[in-house]
Amino acid sequence: MKQIKALARKEFLESRVKLLVSLGVMAAIAVSLPLLFDWVRDVFMEMDAPERWAETITTQMGDYRIYLWGNWWGKNHSQTMLVLAMIWGMGIIARERENGVLACLLSRPVTRGKLLAVKFAAGAISLSLTSLASTMILLATSWLSRGDGIPWFILRAWPQAALVIVAVFALTTLFSTLLRDRVMALLASLGTTVVVTALGFIAPLRHISPLYLMSAPRALMTGRQDLAALAGLVVVTAALYSTANHALKRMEL
Secondary structure, eight states: OHHHHHHHHHHHHHTHHHHHHHHHHHHHHHHHHHHHHHHHHHHHHHSOOOHHHHHHHHHHHHOHHHHHHHHIIIIIHHHHHHHHHHHHHHTTTHHHHHTTHHHHHHTSSOOHHHHHHHHHHHHHHHHHHHHHHHHHHHHHHHHHHHOSOOOGGGGGGHHHHHHHHHHHHHHHHHHHHHHOOHHHHHHHHHHHHHHHHHHTTSGGGGGGOHHHHHHOHHHHHHSSOOHHHHHHHHHHHHHHHHHHHHHHHHOOO
Protein backbone atom coordinates (compact mmCIF):
# COMPACT_ATOMS: atom_id res chain seq x y z
CA MET A 1 0.00 0.00 0.00
CA LYS A 2 2.87 2.39 0.81
CA GLN A 3 4.37 1.80 -2.64
CA ILE A 4 1.05 2.56 -4.31
CA LYS A 5 0.62 5.77 -2.32
CA ALA A 6 4.17 6.79 -3.20
CA LEU A 7 3.53 6.11 -6.90
CA ALA A 8 0.29 8.09 -6.81
CA ARG A 9 2.03 11.00 -5.09
CA LYS A 10 4.79 10.89 -7.71
CA GLU A 11 2.28 10.95 -10.57
CA PHE A 12 0.28 13.89 -9.24
CA LEU A 13 3.40 15.88 -8.34
CA GLU A 14 4.99 15.34 -11.75
CA SER A 15 1.79 16.25 -13.59
CA ARG A 16 0.85 19.34 -11.57
CA VAL A 17 2.23 21.78 -14.15
CA LYS A 18 0.53 19.88 -16.98
CA LEU A 19 -2.69 19.91 -14.98
CA LEU A 20 -2.52 23.68 -14.40
CA VAL A 21 -1.78 24.36 -18.07
CA SER A 22 -4.63 22.08 -19.19
CA LEU A 23 -7.06 23.72 -16.80
CA GLY A 24 -5.88 27.17 -17.86
CA VAL A 25 -6.51 26.41 -21.55
CA MET A 26 -9.94 24.95 -20.88
CA ALA A 27 -10.89 27.77 -18.50
CA ALA A 28 -10.00 30.37 -21.15
CA ILE A 29 -12.28 28.64 -23.65
CA ALA A 30 -15.04 28.28 -21.06
CA VAL A 31 -14.96 31.98 -20.20
CA SER A 32 -14.91 33.12 -23.81
CA LEU A 33 -17.94 31.21 -25.12
CA PRO A 34 -20.68 32.95 -23.07
CA LEU A 35 -19.01 36.35 -23.43
CA LEU A 36 -18.74 36.09 -27.21
CA PHE A 37 -22.29 34.92 -27.90
CA ASP A 38 -23.77 38.31 -28.84
CA TRP A 39 -20.80 39.21 -31.03
CA VAL A 40 -20.75 35.81 -32.77
CA ARG A 41 -24.52 35.96 -33.33
CA ASP A 42 -24.29 39.39 -34.96
CA VAL A 43 -21.43 38.29 -37.21
CA PHE A 44 -23.15 35.10 -38.38
CA MET A 45 -26.52 36.74 -38.86
CA GLU A 46 -24.94 39.31 -41.17
CA MET A 47 -23.09 36.70 -43.20
CA ASP A 48 -24.35 35.63 -46.60
CA ALA A 49 -23.99 31.94 -45.72
CA PRO A 50 -24.64 29.11 -48.19
CA GLU A 51 -28.21 27.88 -48.07
CA ARG A 52 -27.22 24.47 -46.64
CA TRP A 53 -25.63 26.21 -43.64
CA ALA A 54 -28.15 28.97 -43.15
CA GLU A 55 -30.68 26.88 -41.24
CA THR A 56 -28.04 25.48 -38.87
CA ILE A 57 -26.61 28.93 -38.18
CA THR A 58 -30.05 30.44 -37.60
CA THR A 59 -31.04 27.66 -35.20
CA GLN A 60 -27.85 27.80 -33.18
CA MET A 61 -27.50 31.55 -33.06
CA GLY A 62 -31.18 32.01 -32.29
CA ASP A 63 -31.07 29.94 -29.10
CA TYR A 64 -28.39 30.61 -26.49
CA ARG A 65 -28.88 27.16 -24.93
CA ILE A 66 -28.21 25.39 -28.22
CA TYR A 67 -25.26 27.70 -28.90
CA LEU A 68 -23.70 26.92 -25.52
CA TRP A 69 -24.25 23.17 -25.80
CA GLY A 70 -23.10 22.91 -29.41
CA ASN A 71 -20.01 25.05 -29.02
CA TRP A 72 -18.93 23.43 -25.75
CA TRP A 73 -19.71 19.73 -26.14
CA GLY A 74 -19.83 19.63 -29.93
CA LYS A 75 -16.71 21.67 -30.63
CA ASN A 76 -14.38 23.51 -28.28
CA HIS A 77 -14.42 21.34 -25.17
CA SER A 78 -14.45 18.07 -27.05
CA GLN A 79 -11.73 18.86 -29.57
CA THR A 80 -9.38 20.35 -26.99
CA MET A 81 -9.92 17.65 -24.36
CA LEU A 82 -9.28 14.90 -26.91
CA VAL A 83 -5.92 16.47 -27.73
CA LEU A 84 -5.13 16.86 -24.03
CA ALA A 85 -6.02 13.20 -23.42
CA MET A 86 -3.49 12.19 -26.07
CA ILE A 87 -0.82 14.48 -24.65
CA TRP A 88 -1.38 13.08 -21.16
CA GLY A 89 -1.27 9.50 -22.39
CA MET A 90 1.61 9.64 -24.87
CA GLY A 91 4.33 9.35 -22.23
CA ILE A 92 2.57 7.30 -19.57
CA ILE A 93 4.89 4.33 -20.24
CA ALA A 94 7.08 5.46 -23.13
CA ARG A 95 8.53 8.44 -21.24
CA GLU A 96 9.39 6.29 -18.21
CA ARG A 97 11.09 3.78 -20.50
CA GLU A 98 13.02 6.43 -22.42
CA ASN A 99 14.47 8.09 -19.32
CA GLY A 100 15.20 4.81 -17.53
CA VAL A 101 12.69 5.40 -14.72
CA LEU A 102 10.56 2.39 -15.63
CA ALA A 103 13.29 -0.12 -14.81
CA CYS A 104 13.94 1.68 -11.53
CA LEU A 105 10.26 1.64 -10.57
CA LEU A 106 9.89 -2.04 -11.38
CA SER A 107 12.92 -2.88 -9.26
CA ARG A 108 10.82 -1.96 -6.24
CA PRO A 109 8.18 -4.25 -4.68
CA VAL A 110 5.42 -3.18 -7.08
CA THR A 111 3.95 -5.19 -9.94
CA ARG A 112 3.65 -3.90 -13.48
CA GLY A 113 -0.12 -4.15 -13.20
CA LYS A 114 -0.23 -1.93 -10.12
CA LEU A 115 2.18 0.53 -11.71
CA LEU A 116 -0.03 0.94 -14.77
CA ALA A 117 -3.18 1.09 -12.65
CA VAL A 118 -1.84 3.98 -10.54
CA LYS A 119 -0.50 5.90 -13.52
CA PHE A 120 -3.69 5.40 -15.52
CA ALA A 121 -5.95 6.32 -12.61
CA ALA A 122 -3.98 9.49 -11.92
CA GLY A 123 -4.24 10.59 -15.55
CA ALA A 124 -7.91 9.69 -15.89
CA ILE A 125 -8.79 11.55 -12.69
CA SER A 126 -6.81 14.62 -13.72
CA LEU A 127 -8.42 14.75 -17.16
CA SER A 128 -11.93 14.20 -15.78
CA LEU A 129 -11.48 16.92 -13.18
CA THR A 130 -10.15 19.31 -15.82
CA SER A 131 -13.24 18.66 -17.91
CA LEU A 132 -15.62 19.08 -14.97
CA ALA A 133 -13.88 22.16 -13.54
CA SER A 134 -13.86 23.95 -16.89
CA THR A 135 -17.53 23.09 -17.40
CA MET A 136 -18.34 24.63 -14.01
CA ILE A 137 -16.40 27.73 -15.07
CA LEU A 138 -18.54 27.83 -18.23
CA LEU A 139 -21.71 27.70 -16.12
CA ALA A 140 -20.47 30.40 -13.74
CA THR A 141 -19.45 32.70 -16.59
CA SER A 142 -22.79 32.19 -18.32
CA TRP A 143 -24.67 33.03 -15.12
CA LEU A 144 -22.54 36.11 -14.34
CA SER A 145 -22.62 37.47 -17.89
CA ARG A 146 -26.28 36.85 -18.68
CA GLY A 147 -27.96 36.88 -15.27
CA ASP A 148 -30.77 34.51 -16.27
CA GLY A 149 -29.93 31.54 -14.08
CA ILE A 150 -27.21 28.91 -14.15
CA PRO A 151 -27.62 26.63 -17.20
CA TRP A 152 -27.32 23.40 -15.23
CA PHE A 153 -28.62 21.39 -18.20
CA ILE A 154 -25.11 21.59 -19.64
CA LEU A 155 -23.97 19.01 -17.08
CA ARG A 156 -26.16 16.34 -18.67
CA ALA A 157 -23.46 15.56 -21.21
CA TRP A 158 -20.51 15.47 -18.84
CA PRO A 159 -20.59 11.75 -17.90
CA GLN A 160 -20.57 10.69 -21.53
CA ALA A 161 -17.94 13.25 -22.51
CA ALA A 162 -15.70 12.24 -19.59
CA LEU A 163 -15.89 8.58 -20.60
CA VAL A 164 -14.85 9.44 -24.18
CA ILE A 165 -11.88 11.39 -22.81
CA VAL A 166 -10.82 8.44 -20.65
CA ALA A 167 -11.28 6.05 -23.60
CA VAL A 168 -8.96 8.15 -25.79
CA PHE A 169 -6.52 8.34 -22.88
CA ALA A 170 -6.63 4.52 -22.68
CA LEU A 171 -6.01 4.30 -26.44
CA THR A 172 -2.94 6.52 -26.15
CA THR A 173 -1.77 4.54 -23.12
CA LEU A 174 -1.93 1.39 -25.23
CA PHE A 175 0.16 2.96 -28.01
CA SER A 176 2.59 4.35 -25.43
CA THR A 177 3.11 0.81 -24.16
CA LEU A 178 3.31 -0.89 -27.55
CA LEU A 179 5.41 1.65 -29.44
CA ARG A 180 7.68 2.72 -26.55
CA ASP A 181 8.10 6.17 -28.10
CA ARG A 182 6.10 9.22 -27.01
CA VAL A 183 5.90 10.92 -30.38
CA MET A 184 4.91 7.74 -32.18
CA ALA A 185 2.30 7.02 -29.52
CA LEU A 186 0.83 10.49 -29.99
CA LEU A 187 0.77 10.20 -33.77
CA ALA A 188 -0.76 6.72 -33.68
CA SER A 189 -3.47 7.81 -31.26
CA LEU A 190 -4.16 10.98 -33.25
CA GLY A 191 -4.34 9.04 -36.50
CA THR A 192 -6.70 6.45 -35.04
CA THR A 193 -8.96 9.12 -33.55
CA VAL A 194 -9.06 11.07 -36.81
CA VAL A 195 -9.96 7.94 -38.80
CA VAL A 196 -12.72 6.93 -36.38
CA THR A 197 -14.06 10.50 -36.35
CA ALA A 198 -14.04 10.62 -40.15
CA LEU A 199 -15.95 7.32 -40.32
CA GLY A 200 -18.50 8.93 -38.01
CA PHE A 201 -19.54 11.24 -40.84
CA ILE A 202 -21.09 8.18 -42.49
CA ALA A 203 -24.60 8.17 -41.06
CA PRO A 204 -24.78 4.49 -40.00
CA LEU A 205 -21.38 4.82 -38.25
CA ARG A 206 -21.92 8.14 -36.51
CA HIS A 207 -22.15 6.51 -33.08
CA ILE A 208 -18.46 5.56 -33.18
CA SER A 209 -17.29 9.15 -33.62
CA PRO A 210 -15.74 10.61 -30.43
CA LEU A 211 -17.09 14.06 -31.31
CA TYR A 212 -20.61 12.74 -31.83
CA LEU A 213 -20.49 10.84 -28.56
CA MET A 214 -19.18 13.86 -26.65
CA SER A 215 -21.92 16.09 -28.03
CA ALA A 216 -24.42 13.72 -26.36
CA PRO A 217 -27.45 14.64 -28.53
CA ARG A 218 -29.79 12.31 -26.66
CA ALA A 219 -28.99 13.97 -23.35
CA LEU A 220 -29.76 17.36 -24.91
CA MET A 221 -33.05 16.28 -26.45
CA THR A 222 -34.42 14.06 -23.69
CA GLY A 223 -32.55 15.12 -20.58
CA ARG A 224 -31.63 11.49 -19.94
CA GLN A 225 -28.33 9.66 -20.18
CA ASP A 226 -27.67 7.42 -23.17
CA LEU A 227 -27.05 4.24 -21.18
CA ALA A 228 -26.08 2.22 -24.24
CA ALA A 229 -23.39 4.75 -25.14
CA LEU A 230 -22.12 4.86 -21.55
CA ALA A 231 -21.91 1.07 -21.37
CA GLY A 232 -20.17 0.87 -24.73
CA LEU A 233 -17.56 3.42 -23.68
CA VAL A 234 -16.87 1.52 -20.45
CA VAL A 235 -16.36 -1.71 -22.42
CA VAL A 236 -14.05 -0.04 -24.96
CA THR A 237 -11.99 1.63 -22.23
CA ALA A 238 -11.70 -1.61 -20.29
CA ALA A 239 -10.58 -3.48 -23.42
CA LEU A 240 -7.94 -0.88 -24.29
CA TYR A 241 -6.64 -0.77 -20.74
CA SER A 242 -6.56 -4.56 -20.46
CA THR A 243 -4.58 -4.81 -23.70
CA ALA A 244 -2.10 -2.16 -22.49
CA ASN A 245 -1.74 -3.99 -19.19
CA HIS A 246 -1.07 -7.27 -20.97
CA ALA A 247 1.51 -5.60 -23.24
CA LEU A 248 3.30 -4.05 -20.26
CA LYS A 249 3.51 -7.38 -18.46
CA ARG A 250 5.13 -8.95 -21.53
CA MET A 251 7.46 -6.03 -22.18
CA GLU A 252 11.20 -6.70 -22.09
CA LEU A 253 13.11 -3.88 -20.42
